[in-house]
Amino acid sequence: MGFDSGSFAFSVCHMPAKMPDDALERFAGRKAPPLQYVKDKEELGWVTGRHLLDTRIDDETAYMGGYLHLVLRSAQRKIPPSLLKAEYKMAEFAMMEKNNGSSPSSKERKKIREEVRDRLMEEMPPSLAGTPFVYDPKNDLLYVGASSRAKIDAFIFFFYDTVGIEPVPFSPELIAEHFLGYSIDSIKPLSFSPHRAEGDEDGGLGRDFATWIWYFQDVEGGTFEVPHLGEFGIMIDGPMCFAAEGPGALESVIRKGLPTQSAEAKASLTVGKKIMKAKYIMAREKQKWSFNLDAETFNFQAVTLPSGEELDVGSHFEERMYFIDTMRRAFLHLFDAFLKRVNDPGEADALAAKVHAWVSDLKSL
Numbered sequence: 250m251g252f253d254s255g256s257f258a259f260s261v262c263h264m265p266a267k268m269p270d271d272a273l274e275r276f277a278g279r280k281a282p283p284l285q286y287v288k289d290k291e292e293l294g295w296v297t298g299r300h301l302l303d304t305r306i307d308d309e310t311a312y313m314g315g316y317l318h319l320v321l322r323s324a325q326r327k328i329p330p331s332l333l334k335a336e337y338k339m340a341e342f343a344m345m346e347k348n349n350g351s352s353p354s355s356k357e358r359k360k361i362r363e364e365v366r367d368r369l370m371e372e373m374p375p376s377l378a379g380t381p382f383v384y385d386p387k388n389d390l391l392y393v394g395a396s397s398r399a400k401i402d403a404f405i406f407f408f409y410d411t412v413g414i415e416p417v418p419f420s421p422e423l424i425a426e427h428f429l430g431y432s433i434d435s436i437k438p439l440s441f442s443p444h445r446a447e448g449d450e451d452g453g454l455g456r457d458f459a460t461w462i463w464y465f466q467d468v469e470g471g472t473f474e475v476p477h478l479g480e481f482g483i484m485i486d487g488p489m490c491f492a493a494e495g496p497g498a499l500e501s502v503i504r505k506g507l508p509t510q511s512a513e514a515k516a517s518l519t520v521g522k523k524i525m526k527a528k529y530i531m532a533r534e535k536q537k538w539s540f541n542l543d544a545e546t547f548n549f550q551a552v553t554l555p556s557g558e559e560l561d562v563g564s565h566f567e568e569r570m571y572f573i574d575t576m577r578r579a580f581l582h583l584f585d586a587f588l589k590r591v592n593d594p595g596e597a598d599a600l601a602a603k604v605h606a607w608v609s610d611l612k613s614l
């Protein structure tokens with residue numbers, strides 16, 4: 250699944266320059282190679298967002314709903330180790346029978362292995378995988394459909410090699426400093442534990458924000474107004490993964506039941522742990538978004554969008570991109586509201602006191 254249907258994962262990247270005028274020609278020049286040329290080495294190349302075998306990249310195939318939508322395809326033939334071992338043994342036994350039971354020499358074994366490997370490699374179907382992207386020129390953004398940092402890094406390298414532009418993945422610190430105008434060095438970590446020394450709960454802006462949303466939901470109602478978009482509500486759900494810096498049990502994961510009501514979640518906050526990953530639900534009127542958030546990278550996983558209307562393919566894709574853009578704008582507006590509070594020393598101290606009282610109340614429930 251990708252941006253066109255179902256649930257998916259994505260990271261948002263800033264595009265430091267506009268796409269070159271000959272971008273389509275460049276993507277077509279690095280299109281995925283024919284599958285008959287794929288061997289045991291991974292082969293990368295571009296295909297359209299229509300399917301992983303569509304290597305015709307032009308004005309008709311590369312755009313969906315007005316957006317440039319392509320996929321970095323990887324292809325590789327792999328022989329299952331158990332099959333390879335069994336085929337080796339069969340070939341060796343056949344040679345032993347031919348040689349009246351004498352074992353093949355090391356030179357003969359090497360030849361057998363090469364012949365078996367070459368034969369099986371031709372028989373194996375290539376394994377295909379894809380990392381889709383959508384380019385939003387209006388906002389200078391690139392949405393990359395991947396969840397792991399390794400895949401995102403590999404995508405960025407190949408993208409830069411193709412068009413000469415290096416997308417910059419959003420992170421909490423990058424957004425705060427370069428796009429919202431805050432000095433992150435002046436923002437102190439938000440303390441959640443009433444029993445920890447001040448400054449002893451570092452973990453980054455992302456973890457502070459992800460954990461603050463839980464407080465915002467419980468104490469302040471979880472609703473917020475976004476200019477030109479209306480009122481939204483947000484709530485946290487499980488699974489929840491907590492983490493802390495320093496020695497001891499650094500991570501704890503709570504999956505079952507009602508994680509926000511569990512003793513384990515309350516205990517995690519008390520000992521200075523903060524949310525590293527969790528599921529969030531965001532709503533506006535009858536529309537609902539749900540996603541798992543990696544707090545350190547602001548990577549969105551298992552994203553589900555509001556139900557749309559039954560439209561043609563292009564309009565359906567455009568509608569989903571509208572929902573993604575709305576989600577991004579609402580999420581960043583809430584992040585900005587959080588930063589305003591923790592960036593003001595007086596407001597930050599008052600917020601910390603309220604948060605400590607909230608955590609104490611959680612413990613008593």
